[in-house]
Each structure stands twice: as C-alpha cells, then as structure tokens.
Amino acid sequence: MEKNIEIVIIEDEEDILELIEYHLQKEGYETAGFLSTEHVEQFLEEERPSLMIVDRNLPGVEGSEFVSYIREMGYDIPVIFLTAKDQESQLEEGYESGGDDYMTKPFSTKELLLRVKALLKRSGALAPQDKIKYKDMVLDAAKKVAYINGESVSLTLREFNLLLTFVRNVDKPLTRDYLREEAWGSEGDEVNDNAVNVAINRLKKKIDPTGEKGYFTPVWGVGYKFV
Incomplete structure (x- = not known):
C-alpha cells in the first residue's frame, strides 16, 4: 500500500x-x-x-x-x-x-x-508502486533511481531511500527516528541525529543544489518536513 x-x-x-x-x-x-x-x-x-x-x-x-x-x-x-x-x-x-x-x-x-x-x-491517487512522481522528480522504486526533469541523479542507496521516504510523506513532519527506520533499516540504531542531518544536507545538495526549491524544512523538536 x-x-x-x-x-x-x-x-x-x-x-x-x-x-x-x-x-x-x-x-x-x-x-x-x-x-x-x-x-x-x-x-x-x-x-x-x-x-x-x-x-x-x-x-x-x-x-x-x-x-x-x-x-x-x-x-x-x-x-x-x-x-x-x-x-x-x-x-x-x-x-x-x-x-x-x-x-x-x-x-x-x-x-x-x-x-x-x-x-x-x-x-491517480494509487499510482504504480514502482514509479512515484513529485513536482519535477520521478522516483523509480524498483530500480532505485531518481530523475529530475528527466535526467538521472547520482544518489547512494541510502540517499535514495531517504528521498523516497520524504516523497511518500510530503508535508508531514518526520522524526529522525522514523527516517532512521525507513532509510537505514536495521542499521538505524547505530545512526545518530547528526548523521541524519548530514545525509539530508548531502541529499539536498544533489536534488536542489541552488536551494531555490526549498524542499526540506526543519521542524523544531521533531525533525524535517518535505514540501
């Protein structure tokens, strides 16, 4: 689902x-x-x-x-x-x-x-599971590849999973614990808050290098929101 x-x-x-x-x-x-x-x-x-x-x-x-x-x-x-x-x-x-x-x-x-x-x-609310579109991005969940304006973006598997988690939860404040669980899986227990912040900053530079799209919004006391 x-x-x-x-x-x-x-x-x-x-x-x-x-x-x-x-x-x-x-x-x-x-x-x-x-x-x-x-x-x-x-x-x-x-x-x-x-x-x-x-x-x-x-x-x-x-x-x-x-x-x-x-x-x-x-x-x-x-x-x-x-x-x-x-x-x-x-x-x-x-x-x-x-x-x-x-x-x-x-x-x-x-x-x-x-x-x-x-x-x-x-x-169209139930789109095929393997491809998810948001704004100028298309995420191919089966191939673990992200496209922006039709061009593939070089993401690590962790970065792709992180982006996929955000795109599936647009406008929702997500805790770092939730992000760890979704993007890091069983290794999430060993990942501290700072590592999550660093991973998000790296992802941000790859999908929005100029910062003009403003995808990520810090939510005080919670984590991040993707808009």
Missing part, C-alpha cells in the same frame, strides 16, 4: 463509521471520520484527502447537498456515496451532485474496499 492516502468518512451511525475506518486502516489507508458534515469543510482546507465516503442520510446537511457544495467550492475529491436510497431517481440525483460511485446499505465491506481501490486508481 502506498503511504499518504487519506480517506474521509462522513457517516452518522457510529458503529458503521468505526467498522469502515477499521477495515480501511487494516488495508493501510489513513482515515478521518466524521458523524456529520459540520467540521469537514475546515478539515478539507487543511488536509488533502484522496477520497471521501459520504452517507446520504446525514443530520443537518444531506450528503449529496454537501458534496454538491464542495464541488462548487472547487474540490474534486472522488466521492463514494453510502445510502439506503436505491431508487433510480435517487441514484441519479447522487451522481448529478458530484458522486463518483454508489453503494446501498447494507453493503459488503469487501466490495467497498474493492470500489475504494478502483476509484483511487482511476483518480
């Missing part, structure tokens, strides 16, 4: 919400669950989820009305509707409001996971 795929679930039945979150997390996705649409807009302003699962029958604002609203606001996040409404006209209404897929209750969690995966692939 590619990291950094976050899924928002808006479902007013707490037991169903917990069940969906449990199965998605088991598959390796990150989740954010809401019992109503109340705080979702604020969440979307701060986060970049890859998919939303939205119940139609919500308190306050009906699910399709909320999706129609966020579409007008410019959000193009793929949406799967959950609903007890299965009449043709109601299904059509859901699609017209900006839904991408539809599941009627009760539903199979296995089918939901398959639909989630299919929609993430269609939207």
Whole structure:
C-alpha cells in the first residue's frame, strides 16, 4: 500500500463509521471520520484527502447537498456515496451532485474496499508502486533511481531511500527516528541525529543544489518536513 492516502468518512451511525475506518486502516489507508458534515469543510482546507465516503442520510446537511457544495467550492475529491436510497431517481440525483460511485446499505465491506481501490486508481491517487512522481522528480522504486526533469541523479542507496521516504510523506513532519527506520533499516540504531542531518544536507545538495526549491524544512523538536 502506498503511504499518504487519506480517506474521509462522513457517516452518522457510529458503529458503521468505526467498522469502515477499521477495515480501511487494516488495508493501510489513513482515515478521518466524521458523524456529520459540520467540521469537514475546515478539515478539507487543511488536509488533502484522496477520497471521501459520504452517507446520504446525514443530520443537518444531506450528503449529496454537501458534496454538491464542495464541488462548487472547487474540490474534486472522488466521492463514494453510502445510502439506503436505491431508487433510480435517487441514484441519479447522487451522481448529478458530484458522486463518483454508489453503494446501498447494507453493503459488503469487501466490495467497498474493492470500489475504494478502483476509484483511487482511476483518480491517480494509487499510482504504480514502482514509479512515484513529485513536482519535477520521478522516483523509480524498483530500480532505485531518481530523475529530475528527466535526467538521472547520482544518489547512494541510502540517499535514495531517504528521498523516497520524504516523497511518500510530503508535508508531514518526520522524526529522525522514523527516517532512521525507513532509510537505514536495521542499521538505524547505530545512526545518530547528526548523521541524519548530514545525509539530508548531502541529499539536498544533489536534488536542489541552488536551494531555490526549498524542499526540506526543519521542524523544531521533531525533525524535517518535505514540501
């Protein structure tokens, strides 16, 4: 499972919400669950989820009305509707409001996971595991080669693993312990904080020699963030 795929679930039945979150997390996705649409807009302003699962029958604002609203606001996040409404006209209404897929209750969690995966692939969120693109970089995880503007960059295996870890966790503060674990593996226990800093500085000089791209941001008391 590619990291950094976050899924928002808006479902007013707490037991169903917990069940969906449990199965998605088991598959390796990150989740954010809401019992109503109340705080979702604020969440979307701060986060970049890859998919939303939205119940139609919500308190306050009906699910399709909320999706129609966020579409007008410019959000193009793929949406799967959950609903007890299965009449043709109601299904059509859901699609017209900006839904991408539809599941009627009760539903199979296995089918939901398959639909989630299919929609993430269609939207490009689930890119092939061997190649990951970010800005002007393409990382080939199978060959352990990084390309910037189509030109290969000479990186050590450690530097490549470090860059791959950052690219898979864009905008997230990463601790040095996490970086050690991901980039150094079993040898990470013998690597001190200064060695991590040195490795990041070397990597920085190779992928951004002029410093104009400003990829790496120190996060006080935590580690680094890649932007």
